[in-house]
Amino acid sequence: MILIDTDVLVECLRGSAAAKTWLGSLSKDAFGIPGVAAMELLIGCRNQTDLQQVQKFLGSFKVTWPDASEFARGFSLLLALRLSSGLGIPDCLIAAMALARGARLYTFNLKHFQAVPGLDAQQPYPRP
Numbered sequence: 438m439i440l441i442d443t444d445v446l447v448e449c450l451r452g453s454a455a456a457k458t459w460l461g462s463l464s465k466d467a468f469g470i471p472g473v474a475a476m477e478l479l480i481g482c483r484n485q486t487d488l489q490q491v492q493k494f495l496g497s498f499k500v501t502w503p504d505a506s507e508f509a510r511g512f513s514l515l516l517a518l519r520l521s522s523g524l525g526i527p528d529c530l531i532a533a534m535a536l537a538r539g540a541r542l543y544t545f546n547l548k549h550f551q552a553v554p555g556l557d558a559q560q561p562y563p564r565p
Contacts, residue, residue, distance in 0.1 A: 469501030
């Protein structure tokens with residue numbers, strides 16, 4: 438399974454050619470968008486047009502929600518890593534989901550996520 442972080446989704450929404458090519462290379466059955474990342478996209482909306490664009494974009498994919506054990510693991514990650522790495526609540530929840538599901542996380546935020554032991558986090562493609 439593959440999970441996609443918010444920063445990669447933002448590039449897709451902005452119409453990046455590299456993001457579009459990369460996303461198109463994935464089987465839609467093989468990945469999910471963490472619910473926390475979907476919520477972060479909504480927070481970034483400035484108006485109704487942005488909101489409709491995000492809703493349409495998210496409607497094309499499976500949004501995956503954390504269960505109670507993943508929330509608990511996210512809390513443990515936040516407790517252990519917040520001060521040393523700067524990880525925030527959304528990143529801890531996304532990392533916990535990836536760890537629990539044995540998923541690879543695609544992100545451009547490798548600096549923060551490298552602090553999570555055992556997490557398979559990779560950059561999806563080189564940024565121009």
